[in-house]
Amino acid sequence: MEDPIGALVEGFAEAIGVPEFSLWLSFCWFGALSLGFSFHRRSSSLAPYSAAVGWTLLGLFFYMQSEHFVEISDPLLILMTAGALPAGIALGIWEVRNWEIGDESLVWLRGAVAWSVIPYYAVYSVPILNMQFVEMTAHSTEWLLEFSGLGSYQVGEMMVDLPSGAIAASQWEGSRYFLTEPLGDSGFFVPFNHSDGTPVSVSFILACSALQSMIIFVGAIVALNSVSWKRRIRGLLVAIPTIHVLNVFRNAGIVWLSDTYSEWSLFGIDMFDFTHSYVAKVASLFAMFLMATALFDLLPELHRHIIRISRPVTRLFAKADLKSS
Numbered sequence: 588m589e590d591p592i593g594a595l596v597e598g599f600a601e602a603i604g605v606p607e608f609s610l611w612l613s614f615c616w617f618g619a620l621s622l623g624f625s626f627h628r629r630s631s632s633l634a635p636y637s638a639a640v641g642w643t644l645l646g647l648f649f650y651m652q653s654e655h656f657v658e659i660s661d662p663l664l665i666l667m668t669a670g671a672l673p674a675g676i677a678l679g680i681w682e683v684r685n686w687e688i689g690d691e692s693l694v695w696l697r698g699a700v701a702w703s704v705i706p707y708y709a710v711y712s713v714p715i716l717n718m719q720f721v722e723m724t725a726h727s728t729e730w731l732l733e734f735s736g737l738g739s740y741q742v743g744e745m746m747v748d749l750p751s752g753a754i755a756a757s758q759w760e761g762s763r764y765f766l767t768e769p770l771g772d773s774g775f776f777v778p779f780n781h782s783d784g785t786p787v788s789v790s791f792i793l794a795c796s797a798l799q800s801m802i803i804f805v806g807a808i809v810a811l812n813s814v815s816w817k818r819r820i821r822g823l824l825v826a827i828p829t830i831h832v833l834n835v836f837r838n839a840g841i842v843w844l845s846d847t848y849s850e851w852s853l854f855g856i857d858m859f860d861f862t863h864s865y866v867a868k869v870a871s872l873f874a875m876f877l878m879a880t881a882l883f884d885l886l887p888e889l890h891r892h893i894i895r896i897s898r899p900v901t902r903l904f905a906k907a908d909l910k911s912s
Contacts, residue, residue: 593651611651614644614645615645615708617640620641622641622701639682645704646672646673692895718775721796724835728779737839743786841867
């Protein structure tokens with residue numbers, strides 16, 4: 588059965604004569620900018636409505652991604668993306684009805700989301716920046732592998748994954764300054780090869796750069812209005828370089844293990860999927876937890892906001908536990 592919301596968005600895109608992909612990106616941009624306006628201009632009479640529009644549009648943007656996760660059968664991301672729209676609408680209604688309360692943690696959340704989404708999708712939407720991040724990630728991994736003596740590798744030519752197939756970026760006729768057409772799952776990517784030119788079964792895409800993790804911390808720290816810029820910059824200097832270094836080690840480990848143990852399999856899961864989808868994700872979550880713990884000591888205001896924002900969820904789980912017992 589066709590998703591009615593997806594069909595409505597598709598019909599609207601056709602009616603105004605723009606690609607559906609461009610409409611999706613506009614939801615993201617207008618939503619993030621609306622939240623940014625309500626964060627920086629919260630004394631304005633338009634701020635509560637701007638916040639409501641921002642939460643709703645961002646919820647719709649992430650909801651539209653759920654179809655892809657249904658196709659690849661990822662239940663966690665299906666739940667997260669499908670729940671984004673009702674959560675965004677609920678937050679928008681709450682903002683309008685309770686604006687006078689001026690909860691500082693909710694104000695922080697607006698800024699944290701806005702200043703996480705805007706930089707990430709600026710990189711994603713500008714092909715030249717997207718490609719630079721991908722190449723930087725691949726070359727950093729190559730350098731570590733060469734330095735540690737784990738093999739001799741080289742970074743291949745930048746490629747573009749289009750719905751019709753992959754082509755070299757040098758042959759791609761799209762704009763380098765704004766993404767106007769949908770790309771395949773890999774987007775802009777570079778293959779990884781041995782020094783003799785034989786391919787390695789690993790390619791690098793934007794998701795390999797850990798940009799998402801870095802930007803989450805950027806948004807969370809920058810949005811701490813009550814904290815001096817000196818302390819905020821100190822927090823950023825702790826978080827961003829550490830995440831980048833850990834990510835380079837992660838990528839190097841995935842490449843070396845996948846290349847060295849290419850025939851290894853466990854319950855039908857090959858070495859790449861095992862290290863990338865399971866081991867690396869668990870290790871990344873643990874590293875993020877340690878990073879957050881260190882930042883909470885440096886920025887206790889951040890810890891306070893996160894606890895207050897998560898309180899309704901923890902209370903919901905606590906009530907569910909009481910009922911089940």
